[in-house]
Amino acid sequence: MLRLNETYLGARVTSDEVARASAARADVLARCQAGEERHTGSLGWLHVDDWASDEKVEQVEALAARLREHADTFVLIGVGGSNNAARAALAALGARDGSLDGAHRVVYAGNTLSAFELRRVLEDLEGHEVVIDCVAKNFETLEPGSSFRLLRQWLVNRYGEKNAAARIVCCGTPGSHLEDLCREHGYAFTTFPEPVGGRYTALTEVHLLPLAFAGVDVRALVAGARAEEALLRDPATGPADNAAWRYALVRQLAWDAGLRMELLSFFEPRFRWFSKWYEQLFGESEGKDGRGLFPASAEYSEELHSLGQYVQDGTHQLMETFLDVMEPGEGDSLVLGDQDIDDRFGYLDGVDFWDINKASFAASRAAHAETLPCPTIELDRVDEEHLGRLFYFFMFSCYLSAELLGVNPFDQPGVEAYKQLMFKTLGK
Numbered sequence: 001m002l003r004l005n006e007t008y009l010g011a012r013v014t015s016d017e018v019a020r021a022s023a024a025r026a027d028v029l030a031r032c033q034a035g036e037e038r039h040t041g042s043l044g045w046l047h048v049d050d051w052a053s054d055e056k057v058e059q060v061e062a063l064a065a066r067l068r069e070h071a072d073t074f075v076l077i078g079v080g081g082s083n084n085a086a087r088a089a090l091a092a093l094g095a096r097d098g099s100l101d102g103a104h105r106v107v108y109a110g111n112t113l114s115a116f117e118l119r120r121v122l123e124d125l126e127g128h129e130v131v132i133d134c135v136a137k138n139f140e141t142l143e144p145g146s147s148f149r150l151l152r153q154w155l156v157n158r159y160g161e162k163n164a165a166a167r168i169v170c171c172g173t174p175g176s177h178l179e180d181l182c183r184e185h186g187y188a189f190t191t192f193p194e195p196v197g198g199r200y201t202a203l204t205e206v207h208l209l210p211l212a213f214a215g216v217d218v219r220a221l222v223a224g225a226r227a228e229e230a231l232l233r234d235p236a237t238g239p240a241d242n243a244a245w246r247y248a249l250v251r252q253l254a255w256d257a258g259l260r261m262e263l264l265s266f267f268e269p270r271f272r273w274f275s276k277w278y279e280q281l282f283g284e285s286e287g288k289d290g291r292g293l294f295p296a297s298a299e300y301s302e303e304l305h306s307l308g309q310y311v312q313d314g315t316h317q318l319m320e321t322f323l324d325v326m327e328p329g330e331g332d333s334l335v336l337g338d339q340d341i342d343d344r345f346g347y348l349d350g351v352d353f354w355d356i357n358k359a360s361f362a363a364s365r366a367a368h369a370e371t372l373p374c375p376t377i378e379l380d381r382v383d384e385e386h387l388g389r390l391f392y393f394f395m396f397s398c399y400l401s402a403e404l405l406g407v408n409p410f411d412q413p414g415v416e417a418y419k420q421l422m423f424k425t426l427g428k
Helices: 015-024 026-034 037-042 054-070 084-092 115-125 142-159 161-165 177-185 205-213 218-232 243-256 269-286 307-313 353-368 384-405 413-426
Strands: 002-005 073-077 105-109 130-135 168-172 188-191 261-266 294-299 318-325 376-379
Touching: 002 243, 002 384, 015 026, 015 243, 026 384, 054 205, 054 218, 073 115, 073 142, 073 205, 084 105, 084 205, 084 269, 084 384, 105 115, 105 142, 105 205, 115 142, 130 142, 130 205, 142 161, 142 413, 168 177, 168 205, 177 188, 188 205, 205 218, 218 243, 218 384, 243 318, 243 384, 261 269, 269 294, 269 384, 294 307, 307 353, 318 353, 376 384
Parallel strands: 073 105, 073 130, 130 168, 168 188, 261 294, 261 318, 318 376
Antiparallel strands: 002 376
């Protein structure tokens, strides 16, 4: 389960204010639970089974199994919403070098234009059996388009045109130029869900395919999201018990109080890539019309010794949302031995690092909450089910937050502005 802990909310925002705001804006929750007609073309993610039904997941698993028979490396070519969720899930589940089973791994391209980084990707593929998956909704974005050409040509040079074709998958919009290329050259084609913007695709085949290739239990991931949807969209779950709604209200009250940044903080490095997914989700959804909390993240305890200083004694223009895992899982225990030399850390004799980390978390949250609102999103453990819940929780919260703020959660005019200038420079 996921919960919103408001115990350390007291600075600048209170639970009583959340309750009053909930009563005053209850219509927003009801509209978002139902799915607003004006956003119909962007709400394909709202009902998990629309794009992650049992039948669809079975198809994804079958394709992943076929690819696993011929390759140990899956190159996910995509930028932003086309790779962040898969990367976030694999890192959170403890993947080493993109692999959970040590035999099948996911690597990433299409998210950079750096020659240095792309050359490293090519070098890293040497000695491996490779398939590539180009994810491009409209096949016009420069980063994945250029990487697809680079890697496709690498495959052809290595395997020959016919054998390379069997190692290429594309995910795009039906009727697009990308589908035409697949039909002409014999590449496998999967559907990028048209009514789902890239940053909301975490629970679609865009990400389920690479995750299934890497050995993730995608059925459990989807089941967790499905359970969270049932909870958050059920009108019988009153506003007082709807954690996503209350979190959205905390964010809005923070904005109203003059705060201009949200820091997503965590004491488990496994959430590093999840925080990148969060930053894109909220940054691209809310950052428009001169509005929106700037989304950033802090990886503690390392950044307690850098960003922590600013959080504690800086301008106090931010709220800090913590992610907290309540139960240790496999690999989360490491007990220190008793003192063998006089290192003056004898108070740690026989103490588990799980408990040391928790002590650091509790102390930091209490200290920061003296001046900042510090809501905490608690999840029981880190596994596929809870990650599915977490993805859905944040997407629904983002929808609610943007509606409360009065901006469109599903467009990105600022991104389109830079693209036009870039294409002009390149002579498109």
